[in-house]
Amino acid sequence: MKVGPLIVAGYDCEIFEAGPGRVVRRSRDGRSLEREAAVMRHARRHGFPAPEIFDADGPDILMERVAGPTLLEEAARVPGRAAEHGGLLAGLLRELSAVRSPGWLQAAAGRPGNRLLHLDLHPGNVLVTGDGPRVVDWANAARGAPGADAACTWLILATATVTDPSLREERRDLVAAFLDGIDPVAARPHLRAAAERRCAERDLPAGEKDEIDRFLSRETGEASM
Template identity: 35%
Template sequence: MRIGQLLGAGRSADVYAIDEAWVLRRYRDSSDATPELAVMSYLSACGYPVPRLGPSPATATPSDLVLQRLTGPTMLESLLSGALTEDEGGAMLAGLLTDLHTIPARVSQDPEDRMLHLDLHPDNVMLTPDGPVVIDWRTTAEGPPALDRAMSSLILAQVAVDPASPAAAGARSLLKALLPHLADRGGVPAPHLARAKRRRAMDPHLSPDELALIDEAADLIGELAG
């Protein structure tokens, strides 16, 4: 397999072009992507917008995924350029969470459990000509939808309260737009927000400065949710 140009890089993975149709997503620390593969395949079959899974070459390692090559900006890029308003972004994020949470859990026997993303934020949504597509299923799990709503809210709130972030004001507006939509679907209950805080606090990718903002971020959610 010939690997082409680097198309994107997150905190944990690099994404390279293979050809016009496919990309290679590779974990930098050699994490195993096999669990994501099963989840993305299931979500795709359920009609949820995830990148299609491609043919895995013989040389692929467990940390490689061959995925449909998506075109279009991320939701974050669109918000920053002004092509997408915070109101539109809030409604879109809420819609993606709600649609995901209609899908029954794949493994769990608890009838209340649903498929969760647990890192659904504007940098993990690509706005393709066919609509938004949710990428980066590293943190996927099965559980209560309220935990997913709490994680998305907390991630936005952490940017909103970060004095060093140029995106702070935009993140606050987006959170303000998102929360009323979430309230219609059960909101962000305190126990789930507390669980989201514990998950964030254990995230090895967060810097000490980011970790220090978790409490203030959770307070902002309470304040904006009213």
């Protein structure tokens, strides 16, 4: 696809200008993003706030340009709203749990289920817009039980490396509000699988694996990974 100037370069993908209200998301390693585009189309057709997809071709997705900060950036800009943000994340997962997965989507590890899972729904992947939140980065999407999605978000919120001191102070309120909005009993059996996925990420910050080990021990009583 023809693209304009680079907007942002991430570890996995780059985002380019592509005309008014549009961007191209391009994988840096050349892998196809057509499955990811199909997942976002499916989620959006079922009323979930994913960006609109206009086209997909191999490593490129032509998609809606979503204007707004991430929830993480908004939390740093306007502190003191941790409970609101935790509730928002829980609400998004409840909404997504109502969406049946397309039959062709691979199953997530762990307990079976037929719901659409994002499996990376955290404050950095939620954009705050004037029309409400938009959830981006569906690379990990799979089919399974909603508890698996809640476990993934719970793990990230509780263990992700946070460099901003003000955000570290608000983490407890954020996690507490999130847990108030989900079913922790249903999520807890999926925590180990979520931890294994998280620890397999190539760009996991140093020290976060130790946080994950402590979290698993505290929440599940299991031995460290």
